[in-house]
Amino acid sequence: MPNPTAAMLVIGDEILSGRTRDANMHFLAGELVKRGIDLIEVRIVSDSGDAIVAAVNDLRASVDHVFTSGGIGPTHDDITADNIARAFGDTIDVRDDARDLLAAHYARTGAEFNEARKRMARIPSTATLIENPVSIAPGFTIGNVHVMAGVPNVFQAMVASVLPGLTGGAPLLSQSYRIERGEGQVAAPLGALAAEYPDLTMGSYPFNRNGSYGTNIVIRGTDGARIDAAMTKLAALFPADSAA
Amino acid sequence: MPNPTAAMLVIGDEILSGRTRDANMHFLAGELVKRGIDLIEVRIVSDSGDAIVAAVNDLRASVDHVFTSGGIGPTHDDITADNIARAFGDTIDVRDDARDLLAAHYARTGAEFNEARKRMARIPSTATLIENPVSIAPGFTIGNVHVMAGVPNVFQAMVASVLPGLTGGAPLLSQSYRIERGEGQVAAPLGALAAEYPDLTMGSYPFNRNGSYGTNIVIRGTDGARIDAAMTKLAALFPADSAA
Known part of the structure; x- marks a missing residue:
């Protein structure tokens, strides 16, 4: 049976404007590989409702699962939740369960549970x-879409909350080999292999x-013995090169 | 007149598998901002012909311009050129102009201009x-699609070859301000501003x-005086915070 598939949707102007580099994509990709879920596409869109929908x-x-990051905070540019609801034709409002979590949190910390913070309970x-x-x-999570924060440590915590509930497949294994020759010399024997x-x-x-120039070869698959055999060949x- | 728009398409399994972080996206985003071309979407797809098409x-x-990176080398997994041709309904073969460039290069370096390397002349x-x-x-470049290599220093050199020929718009300017408070406290005044x-x-x-936690505010636009005015407000x- 083929592995489940996934896509990631990164929402936010900050990457498209060159201000920051995305860190969540790299993290999610690594977690999905371990879980046997194949990440087949990533999209990055701006803070535009129509683009999100x-x-x-x-x-x-x-795909089987979509993971989104970004745009669920309390500020005016956080428009992800409303537009995910729109994409699903669902209604959205401050929901009791989310509001109760936040109310208890702000009661503990002593910070005011103001209108902006209540926006984070819109589900x-x-x-x-x-x-x-x-x-x-x-x-x-709505349908097959998991909507998560963009702040990296929060994103990572949410991924850790979501992944154990998803059916995984065979983890993708890989081995790499470094060759001190250009691709043009490696291409024909590699293609045959x-x-x-x-x-x-x-x-x-x-x-x-x-x-210095050369070529890194990465062999990937779900059967470790097959990868070993191919890597030996x-x-x-x-033969003059050393394994990386 | 609104700025021209752009999208980037990153082609290759290596990012989706979590093996490497993309560097080209961040570079291109920064160059387009300077040029006044608005990058509105990035997609990353795997080495799959159908996905590329x-x-x-x-x-x-x-969008007005699409920039692709990756998949134009000599190895069996370099399938971008053929699939771009397919997307445009164009034919593709080793082309004299590209072959002549490569033949002269390999004659200079003394390396063999073998079949694999000839694949890089498929245009x-x-x-x-x-x-x-x-x-x-x-x-x-075919139509409005600019097809470039994935190796970062080559990608950057190709971007430098392409951008001067494109009509730009008003460069996007930005200023940032660091506030030592959470978004929940910043949201209401910021939204009004x-x-x-x-x-x-x-x-x-x-x-x-x-x-430590807080909020970075980035104000972007094409009119520097307006940004100054908003930043002053x-x-x-x-007021207790210092500019970042």
């Missing part, structure tokens, strides 16, 4: 909450820095 | 070449590390 509806129809009517042990304000192992993927990643093809 | 056709219909019939001063193998300056965008980015609203 279009991307969510496109992605949720094409679509058919969604279930995703626990946030870091800063309490919950994410939510890849054809011999259609159940594995063999990625070729040239590098070129500090005057690869090393025999390029 | 679908994404390119979707994006090129919705769609209606495309124009993008110069690659780093490693010679060219990218290409944002409503007062509909021509600017005000992004709110909470941070939370090493026990923001600083007056949160």
